[in-house]
Amino acid sequence: MAYDDLRSFLEVLDREGQLLRITEEVRPEPDIAAAANAAPRLGDAAPALYFDNISGFTDARIAMNVHGSWANHALALELPKETGTKQQVEEFIRRWAEFPVRPEWREHPLWAENTQDGDDVDIFEVLPLIRLNDGDGGFYIDKAAVVSKDPEDPENSGKQNVGIYRIEVKGKRRLALQPVPVHDIAQHLRKAEESGEDLPIAIAVGNDPVISIVASTPMRYDENEYELAGALRGAPAPIAPAPLTGLPVPWGSEVVIEGRKREVEGPFGEFTGHYSGGRSMPVIRIDKISYRSNPVFEHLYLGMPWTEIDYLMAANTCAPLYEQLTKDFPEVQAVNATYTHGLVVIVSTRKRYGGFAKAVGMRVLTTPHGMGYAATVIVVDEDVDPFNLPQVMWALSTKMNPAGDLITIPNLSVMELGPQADTPGIVDKLIIDATTPVRPDHRGNYGNPVQDLPEMGEWLSRLRQLAAER
Numbered sequence: 001m002a003y004d005d006l007r008s009f010l011e012v013l014d015r016e017g018q019l020l021r022i023t024e025e026v027r028p029e030p031d032i033a034a035a036a037n038a039a040p041r042l043g044d045a046a047p048a049l050y051f052d053n054i055s056g057f058t059d060a061r062i063a064m065n066v067h068g069s070w071a072n073h074a075l076a077l078e079l080p081k082e083t084g085t086k087q088q089v090e091e092f093i094r095r096w097a098e099f100p101v102r103p104e105w106r107e108h109p110l111w112a113e114n115t116q117d118g119d120d121v122d123i124f125e126v127l128p129l130i131r132l133n134d135g136d137g138g139f140y141i142d143k144a145a146v147v148s149k150d151p152e153d154p155e156n157s158g159k160q161n162v163g164i165y166r167i168e169v170k171g172k173r174r175l176a177l178q179p180v181p182v183h184d185i186a187q188h189l190r191k192a193e194e195s196g197e198d199l200p201i202a203i204a205v206g207n208d209p210v211i212s213i214v215a216s217t218p219m220r221y222d223e224n225e226y227e228l229a230g231a232l233r234g235a236p237a238p239i240a241p242a243p244l245t246g247l248p249v250p251w252g253s254e255v256v257i258e259g260r261k262r263e264v265e266g267p268f269g270e271f272t273g274h275y276s277g278g279r280s281m282p283v284i285r286i287d288k289i290s291y292r293s294n295p296v297f298e299h300l301y302l303g304m305p306w307t308e309i310d311y312l313m314a315a316n317t318c319a320p321l322y323e324q325l326t327k328d329f330p331e332v333q334a335v336n337a338t339y340t341h342g343l344v345v346i347v348s349t350r351k352r353y354g355g356f357a358k359a360v361g362m363r364v365l366t367t368p369h370g371m372g373y374a375a376t377v378i379v380v381d382e383d384v385d386p387f388n389l390p391q392v393m394w395a396l397s398t399k400m401n402p403a404g405d406l407i408t409i410p411n412l413s414v415m416e417l418g419p420q421a422d423t424p425g426i427v428d429k430l431i432i433d434a435t436t437p438v439r440p441d442h443r444g445n446y447g448n449p450v451q452d453l454p455e456m457g458e459w460l461s462r463l464r465q466l467a468a469e470r
């Protein structure tokens with residue numbers, strides 16, 4: 001049964017031993033962030049964290065690390081929690097084939113129990129805001145689904161956007177939003193500015209786990225995130241109109257913030273593992289907040305990988321890149337873009353002819369996500385598992401010749417947060433061809449590769465069974 005809200009997922013995590021309730025009193029800073037920073041170090045079955053005894057707050061509930069392990073990510077997709085990384089990516093790709101599944105409009109949304117309007121709005125009364133890193137420039141909302149529409153084509157549901165963006169709280173009615181130029185909402189904001197109009201925005205906090213996954217998926221501009229949520233859930237995603245803007249928001253959200261759309265924002269600890277600098281960002285005036293009684297504030301720690309965001313943006317970055325690449329190059333076998341939202345992408349592929357792998361690498365850089373994120377692309381043979389880093393390192397060690405297999409392309413776009421860029425937003429990109437040369441490329445000596453023994457598969461099964469019986 002698909003999850004319709006955050007609380008039902010937390011119950012499943014609790015039942016599966018994947019939710020750790022912190023009952024002792026904790027300090028809002030630095031305890032909660034430090035715990036969320038530490039949790040993923042527990043491994044691929046790290047639990048979510050739930051805090052409801054926070055000093056200085058009389059009535060606060062904060063959930064952290066909800067997607068912060070492969071076990072939790074598997075449960076979000078209603079898979080066994082033991083499902084491995086590669087298998088989750090493959091299942092994500094399989095469900096993507098069912099896209100689109102139209103959402104379902106429902107009445108009586110869960111977030112409609114309480115409201116604040118106009119001058120009575122005070123976000124500090126609704127959310128227990130805390131800082132996550134000691135150098136943060138302020139309070140942030142960092143795991144909300146931000147909903148907007150193309151102001152030039154507002155009736156086109158394909159051009160609406162549901163995305164996760166970092167939001168700084170500037171005051172009780174003011175929020176600063178950080179879009180990257182390649183993001184859909186950046187195009188919505190640009191079009192609104194060019195027409196001299198405000199852009200209506202709805203911000204949904206505390207969502208069912210699939211909404212968070214699709215909101216961080218790099219889809220095409222005219223693809224609807226709710227329709228992908230339906231494909232991943234195996235059932236239509238429930239939505240409801242936000243009361244002030246009419247924007248479609250998740251039916252089961254904890255809090256819905258509505259407002260309309262420059263001043264300095266930041267710095268903030270980012271998913272790159274570095275701090276961003278201060279920069280000019282669009283500011284949203286909050287006009288209405290709707291919220292469930294006793295709302296749960298779902299927060300997201302960002303910092304040196306791996307943290308929760310690296311699990312949240314892993315499978316859902318691999319899948320669209322795989323889908324886009326295989327349309328042009330059906331030889332592509334698998335894509336691993338799980339590292340820092342695809343700043344590094346590893347692709348395994350068969351080859352038609354010499355130089356083919358380099359062409360695949362260049363295509364990665366021209367995908368919608370690759371243009372703004374992919375900085376290094378590693379291409380390996382079809383018998384190398386891109387999710388198996390020892391195999392990838394073997395391919396780099398034995399197949400890559402720096403004389404001809406390192407292709408640097410200067411002055412390409414990258415997200416402005418990329419700390420490797422001398423000029424923010426511009427970087428040289430690298431393609432590494434770690435494949436076996438094929439005709440007419442005759443470099444190297446690869447005539448006698450060692451193959452797995454024919455009996456290896458049978459023995460692997462026997463050894464697994466013996467190990468399980470110990």
